[in-house]
Structures are given as C-alpha cells and as structure tokens.
Amino acid sequence: xxxxFVVYVENKPGVLTRVASLFRRRAFNIxxxxxxxxxxxxxxxxxxxxxxxxxxxxxxxANLYKLVNVLLVENISNEPAIVRDLAMxxxxxxxxxxxxxxxxxxxxRARVVDVAPDSLTIEITGGEDKxxxxxxxxxxxxxxxxxRTGIVAMRRGGKSSAVVSEPATTVRxxxxxxASYSV
Amino acid sequence: xxxxAQILWECLEREGVKHVFGYPGGAILPAYDxxxxxxxxxxxxRHEQGATHMADGYARVSGEVGVAVATSxxxxxxxxxxxxxxxxxxxxxxxxxGQVGSRLIGSDAFQETDITGVTLPITKHNYxxxxxxxxxxxxxxxxxxxxxxxxxxxxxxxxxxAQQTSCEFDWEAAKPQLPxxxxxxxxxxxxxxxxxxxxxxxxxxxxxxxxxxIISGAMREVRDFAERAGIPVALxxxxxxxxxxxxxxxxxxxxxxxxxxxxxxIQEADLLLAFGMRFDDRVTGNLKTYAPNARxxxxxxxxxxxxxxxxxxxxxVGDLREVLHELLPKIESIDRSEWLDHIDQLKxxxxxxxxxxxxxxxxxxxxxxxxxxxxxxREGNTxxxxxxxxxxxxxxxxxxxxxPRSLITSGGLGTMGFALPAAIGxxxxxxxxxxxxxxxxxxxQMTMAELATIVQENLKIHIAIINNxxxxxxRQWQEFxxxxxxxxxxxxxxxxxxxxxxxxxxxxxxxxxxxxxxxVRSARQHDGPVLINFRVxxxxxxxxxxxAGASLHEMIRxxxxxxxxxxDE
Numbered sequence: 001x002x003x004x005f006v007v008y009v010e011n012k013p014g015v016l017t018r019v020a021s022l023f024r025r026r027a028f029n030i031x032x033x034x035x036x037x038x039x040x041x042x043x044x045x046x047x048x049x050x051x052x053x054x055x056x057x058x059x060x061x062a063n064l065y066k067l068v069n070v071l072l073v074e075n076i077s078n079e080p081a082i083v084r085d086l087a088m089x090x091x092x093x094x095x096x097x098x099x100x101x102x103x104x105x106x107x108x109r110a111r112v113v114d115v116a117p118d119s120l121t122i123e124i125t126g127g128e129d130k131x132x133x134x135x136x137x138x139x140x141x142x143x144x145x146x147x148r149t150g151i152v153a154m155r156r157g158g159k160s161s162a163v164v165s166e167p168a169t170t171v172r173x174x175x176x177x178x179a180s181y182s183v
Numbered sequence: 184x185x186x187x188a189q190i191l192w193e194c195l196e197r198e199g200v201k202h203v204f205g206y207p208g209g210a211i212l213p214a215y216d217x218x219x220x221x222x223x224x225x226x227x228x229r230h231e232q233g234a235t236h237m238a239d240g241y242a243r244v245s246g247e248v249g250v251a252v253a254t255s256x257x258x259x260x261x262x263x264x265x266x267x268x269x270x271x272x273x274x275x276x277x278x279x280x281g282q283v284g285s286r287l288i289g290s291d292a293f294q295e296t297d298i299t300g301v302t303l304p305i306t307k308h309n310y311x312x313x314x315x316x317x318x319x320x321x322x323x324x325x326x327x328x329x330x331x332x333x334x335x336x337x338x339x340x341x342x343x344x345a346q347q348t349s350c351e352f353d354w355e356a357a358k359p360q361l362p363x364x365x366x367x368x369x370x371x372x373x374x375x376x377x378x379x380x381x382x383x384x385x386x387x388x389x390x391x392x393x394x395x396x397i398i399s400g401a402m403r404e405v406r407d408f409a410e411r412a413g414i415p416v417a418l419x420x421x422x423x424x425x426x427x428x429x430x431x432x433x434x435x436x437x438x439x440x441x442x443x444x445x446x447x448x449i450q451e452a453d454l455l456l457a458f459g460m461r462f463d464d465r466v467t468g469n470l471k472t473y474a475p476n477a478r479x480x481x482x483x484x485x486x487x488x489x490x491x492x493x494x495x496x497x498x499x500v501g502d503l504r505e506v507l508h509e510l511l512p513k514i515e516s517i518d519r520s521e522w523l524d525h526i527d528q529l530k531x532x533x534x535x536x537x538x539x540x541x542x543x544x545x546x547x548x549x550x551x552x553x554x555x556x557x558x559x560x561r562e563g564n565t566x567x568x569x570x571x572x573x574x575x576x577x578x579x580x581x582x583x584x585x586x587p588r589s590l591i592t593s594g595g596l597g598t599m600g601f602a603l604p605a606a607i608g609x610x611x612x613x614x615x616x617x618x619x620x621x622x623x624x625x626x627x628q629m630t631m632a633e634l635a636t637i638v639q640e641n642l643k644i645h646i647a648i649i650n651n652x653x654x655x656x657x658r659q660w661q662e663f664x665x666x667x668x669x670x671x672x673x674x675x676x677x678x679x680x681x682x683x684x685x686x687x688x689x690x691x692x693x694x695x696x697x698x699x700x701x702x703v704r705s706a707r708q709h710d711g712p713v714l715i716n717f718r719v720x721x722x723x724x725x726x727x728x729x730x731a732g733a734s735l736h737e738m739i740r741x742x743x744x745x746x747x748x749x750x751d752e
C-alpha cells in the first residue's frame with residue numbers, strides 16, 4: 001500500500017541526500033518526495049510517499065529516525081489528511097479545440113495560466129486522482145508537456161506535528177510516543 | 184585564538200583520547216603540525232585501512248572511542264573498508280580526514296574526494312567542516328554520536344583552511360546540538376508485561392546472546408537472568424565472551440558453523456530471547472524454517488532491527504542492561520531440567536565427530552593449534568584477535584572465551600586483513616593484556632605491512648598464522664558446492680618465518696602437533712613480538728556447516744569413522 005510520511009529534518013546541507021540515500025540503500029522505492037521550508041527557518045519538511053507494507057513502513061520510520069538530522073517522522077497514511085499535488089499541463093489547442101479544453105479545465109476547477117496561438121497551459125491542484133483524471137480527458141487534444149510537484153500532505157484538524165527547535169531531546173516531549181517503542 | 188588544528192587536538196584530549204592511529208598527507212598537514220603541542224600519542228600506520236582497524240580494535244577491547252587520522256583523497260578512501268567494518272559490528276570509531284581547501288571543493292583538486300559522500304551509507308553520521316569555528320562542536324558531536332545508542336563510526340572531514348585559520352575556542356559553548364538524535368529509547372511498560380508472560384509460559388526457551396551484551400555491559404545481568412530463569416544461552420560469533428564458556432548454561436556458538444546441538448536447540452525452542460543480536464543470515468539460516476515453533480522476544484537498542492529479518496512477538500527497544508534491570512526482579516525461578524536434559528541428548532554424536540577426538544593422523548590441524556593455544560593462555564588476561572575465514576571459525580569453536588572483549592573479530596562485514604591491525608589497536612588500548620593474532624595465510628598478506636607498525640611501536644604481539652596454503656574457507660565452499668574446482672584459491676606464499684625476521688620479529692615455523700605448546704610457551708616468554716607460522720593440514724574443513732540458504736538444522740557434519748553417516752537429517 002502507498003504510505004505517506006511527513007518528515008521534519010534539520011535544514012542543513014546534504015540532508016536530502018541522506019534521506020534519498022537511505023531509501024536507495026534499504027531498497028525502498030520512493031514514489032514521490034517533496035521538500036520545502038517550514039514556518040521555522042532551521043527546519044525543512046518532506047512529504048515522502050512509498051509503496052510498503054505495514055512492517056516495511058515501520059522499518060522506514062525507524063531507519064529515518066536513525067538519521068541524525070531527522071527531527072520527526074509521521075506516517076499519516078491512515079489519518080485524515082489534506083493531500084495535494086500540483087501539475088502544469090501544456091495542451092495542444094487549436095482554434096476549434098480551445099473552447100472544449102477550457103470547458104474541461106473549468107469542470108476540474110483548473111486554471112489556465114498561459115495562452116499561446118496553438119496551446120494552453122493549465123494549472124491544477126488537487127489529489128493525484130483528480131490530476132490523473134484531467135490528464136486523461138486532455139490526452140486526445142495532445143498533451144505537449146507536463147510537470148508535477150509530487151504530493152504534499154498535512155493532517156486535518158487541530159493536531160499539529162510542529163517540531164520544537166530546542167536542542168537536545170526535546171523531540172521526546174511532543175505528543176508522540178517517541179520515548180517508547182512498540183509494534 | 185587557536186587554529187582549527189589546535190582546537191582539534193584539544194577537543195580530542197578533552198574527549199579522553201590518548202592514542203590515535205594515522206598517516207599524514209597534504210590536506211591534514213596543518214593538524215600534524217599542531218600535534219607537537221598535544222599529549223596524544225600518534226601511532227604511524229603503514230596503510231590507512233590499518234589505521235581504521237586499529238581504531239576499531241582499540242574501541243572493541245576498551246569500550247572507548249578509537250580514532251583514526253588520514254589525509255584527503257586516497258588517504259580517506261583507504262579508510263572505507265575499516266569504516267564499513269566498524270559500521271556492521273557497531274564499533275565506535277571517529278575518523279578524522281583532511282580535505283582540500285574549502286574554496287577548492289568541487290574543482291577536482293589534487294587529492295580531492297567527496298569522502299562524506301563516499302562514506303554516507305557506511306557511517307553512523309559524518310561531517311564536512313569548512314570553518315575553524317565548527318571544529319569543536321563537530322568533534323564533540325562526533326564522539327557523542329559514535330559512542331551513544333547503537334555505537335558506530337563517525338567521519339569528520341576537515342578542510343585544510345579550517346585547520347589553518349584561527350578562532351576563539353570555547354569548549355563549554357560548543358555543546359552538541361542534535362535535536363533529532365534519539366539514542367535513549369526504552370520499551371513501553373505493556374511490552375514488559377507481554378515479555379514476562381511469554382518467559383514464564385515457555386517450556387523450551389533459549390537465550391540468543393549477541394554483541395549488544397558486551398556493548399551494553401550487561402554480562403552480569405544476562406548471567407543473573409539465565410540462572411534465575413534456568414534458560415540456556417547460545418551465542419553469536421560477536422557474542423562470544425558475553426557469557427562464560429564454562430558456565431553450565433552455556434551452549435556455545437550458534438549459526439552456520441555453530442555446534443550441531445545449539446542449532447537443534449534453537450530449532451526446537453518454543454521461545455527465543457534475542458539479547459543484543461540482529462538475526463544475521465549467518466545465525467538464522469533459511470528464515471522460512473527458522474525456529475518455527477518459537478515465540479520471539481527481541482531486546483535491541485536499534486528500532487530499525489525490529490522485524491527486519493525475523494518477525495518478533497515482543498520487541499523491547501532499549502539498552503539491554505536497563506531492560507534486564509527492569510525484568511530481573513519479576514523473573515520467576517522455573518525448573519527447566521527436562522529441557523536442559525533434552526539439550527544434553529541433542530549433543531548426540533557430536534563429540535565423536537570432533538577432530539580432537541579422532542585418531543591421530545599425524546597431521547597438524549588448526550583445531551589442535553587453537554586448542555593448545557587456549558590451554559596455554561586461558562589463565563591470562565588474553566585477547567585473541569582473529570581474521571576472517573576457517574581459522575576464525577575454528578577459533579570460535581575451540582578457544583573457550585570466559586570474558587567479554589577477549590575475542591575481537593570482524594563479524595558482519597567479514598573483513599580479511601582485519602586481525603593484524605586490530606590487534607595493534609587492542610594492544611595499544613590494553614598493554615597489560617596478552618594479545619594473540621590468529622590469522623590465515625591469505626588475510627595476513629592483506630595487511631601484513633603493519634608488521635612494521637608493531638616493531639616501530641615495540642608492541643609485544645603474538646602472531647599465529649594458520650597456514651594451509653589456501654584461501655581455506657573459499658576452498659571449502661568450492662569443495663562442497665563447486666565440485667572441488669579450486670579456482671584461485673591455492674596460495675603461493677612467502678616464507679613467513681623469513682618475512683617476520685626481516686622486520687626484526689622473532690619468528691618460527693611449526694608443522695607438528697608436539698611443537699605447538701613449546702612454540703606458544705617460547706613466544707609468551709619472549710620480550711617482544713613473535714610470529715609463528717603454523718603449517719596445518721591443507722584441505723581440512725570447518726564442521727558443522729549450514730550451507731547458505733539451508734535450514735539451521737540441516738548441517739553438513741564432519742565425517743567420522745565412528746559414525747555411519749556424514750550427513751545430518
């Protein structure tokens with residue numbers, strides 16, 4: 001099954017390599033990995049999706065924690081979460097096809113962000129299924145180019161997984177069973 | 184104001200370092216220049232791989248962090264094998280490497296290698312230091328990470344300009360800042376309860392004792408536990424010494440070359456208590472048929488080891504000593520004499536298959552050498568350092584280790600060439616101990632350049648070359664699994680006696696059993712290093728053997744004229 005991990009790491013050079021190298025080294029296949037800044041400049045946040053069974057997912061989590069620069073790992077696969085992917089799709093759209101493409105974009109609540117004489121560029125945000133759906137209906141018109149960010153995810157509701165950025169073992173103080181371990 | 188180089192040595196001193204093993208070169212020269220102001224003793228090695236094995240041997244006999252130093256480029260890449268060795272055997276070492284100037288990084292400058300990139304998967308953590316002001320904190324963090332939790336190697340790569348430039352040095356202010364590092368996990372309370380229930384219900388339990396016992400310093404606790412609960416103890420290769428060989432509950436070594444009854448015991452057990460071991464394929468054999476009727480309790484400090492190879496019923500993630508302290512008061516004394524009697528019966532014909540008990544063929548066997556060596560040195564504070572291969576397994580079978588840190592060997596990585604340099608590290612760490620190197624003729628030649636280091640440092644190390652003229656373990660596999668096609672395994676060796684003498688080391692050759700004890704005695708009496716070239720039976724094999732991928736109870740047994748069939752099962 002597809003697992004979604006939210007991983008907080010120290011914002012230091014080489015940390016992305018360490019994380020990526022871990023997946024390669026342990027032969028876990030990354031489906032998607034995104035990394036970006038957080039509300040704290042010293043902390044970066046990754047969203048990683050991996051195809052793994054339950055035991056593998058536990059081991060991925062444990063192995064991520066073995067990286068000294070990893071602050072917090074959460075597997076949010078089974079929790080209510082907002083999951084978003086962003087895509088830009090450049091579609092061949094001649095004069096006669098243009099209105100059809102615009103119609104499809106509006107059905108999917110996508111936005112047209114660039115118009116050229118024989119193409120349209122559509123930006124869409126949403127779950128992966130939604131983007132796949134739009135892509136499917138646009139294919140007959142000729143998809144010239146596409147780029148996707150990979151997913152970012154956040155839990156719904158008030159439960160926050162923010163990282164305390166104090167040194168030493170403060171990670172253990174979070175509302176998280178860090179200090180103990182059970183399967 | 185101090186230079187990065189001065190700060191480096193001062194921090195090492197403050198971390199308790201008394202000896203480092205190293206080899207100078209361009210990018211680390213500023214550090215060597217500052218060495219003259221330091222109290223630290225520098226051991227000049229002959230190859231950087233040797234420096235890492237020495238640091239490793241130093242760490243394994245003492246429990247302290249071992250330190251190796253090398254220059255950039257080839258100096259650093261030569262350390263790779265030693266770092267990987269330390270990684271797989273959880274040995275705390277810190278490797279300091281010089282790096283080209285920070286402005287040259289990425290330019291393919293002379294002797295530039297991205298050593299933090301190269302060693303990323305084989306270090307517990309590593310650092311690239313580009314400013315003098317980062318040296319102190321980095322060194323402190325490196326030592327902390329290396330020795331805490333599940334220990335391991337840490338590499339610190341310091342650019343030449345970071346060594347040369349100056350900054351204010353404040354030890355107190357340079358505290359480690361590791362917000363994500365969690366070396367101190369402990370099990371959830373309900374896991375203890377589940378473990379106790381399994382332990383008290385078990386009829387046929389066995390303890391699997393690993394290296395973690397020694398690292399955690401839990402020898403007494405394991406002994407108390409085994410005695411109180413009446414549970415027999417099987418050991419991994421790196422666990423040897425964690426539980427006294429002479430203890431009535433000691434079964435011996437398990438796994439590929441473990442004793443037959445030990446493997447049978449594990450296969451028949453209804454509960455495995457894994458203490459600081461990681462179910463390596465060398466101890467489990469085929470996982471599908473491994474201990475099929477046993478529940479499993481895994482006491483392990485590294486959560487990533489839980490359910491990695493063997494699915495366990497109760498994980499107790501934490502420091503073994505602390506976990507056992509928690510469990511011990513709640514352990515009920517249970518009479519398990521029926522199980523222990525049954526294990527005695529499992530010994531079956533093992534004794535009559537033992538090479539020691541076979542009729543004297545006039546040949547010198549490695550087992551004889553090891554057995555005699557053990558008899559002669561058992562009373563002493565002896566450390567045996569072995570290499571990798573047949574001699575390593577014979578040592579594990581025939582040298583009865585009573586004390587922790589008395590056997591130093593490369594387990595996980597199986598690094599040939601480990602023994603000689605690791606023994607140097609061991610002797611430097613524990614000069615009062617008698618140190619014996621037990622090494623094959625193949626592995627010895629991989630790092631024998633370090634003979635010069637032994638002489639230069641005037642170390643009283645005894646070297647026993649188990650010389651069978653083959654890469655013996657590979658030859659054994661060729662004999663068993665490749666129809667005796669001995670490709671690339673016969674060795675044309677130098678005269679080891681003359682070789683030793685060329686280094687100024689007292690050397691002898693022994694080829695008859697009657698000469699073994701006199702040679703060992705004479706070596707022990709000599710005030711200096713001694714090399715003994717034991718010319719042993721060429722085509723002997725290590726028995727029993729679980730073939731790679733076979734089930735643990737399917738062992739190839741030593742043929743014996745006193746036993747009808749050579750195959751078990």
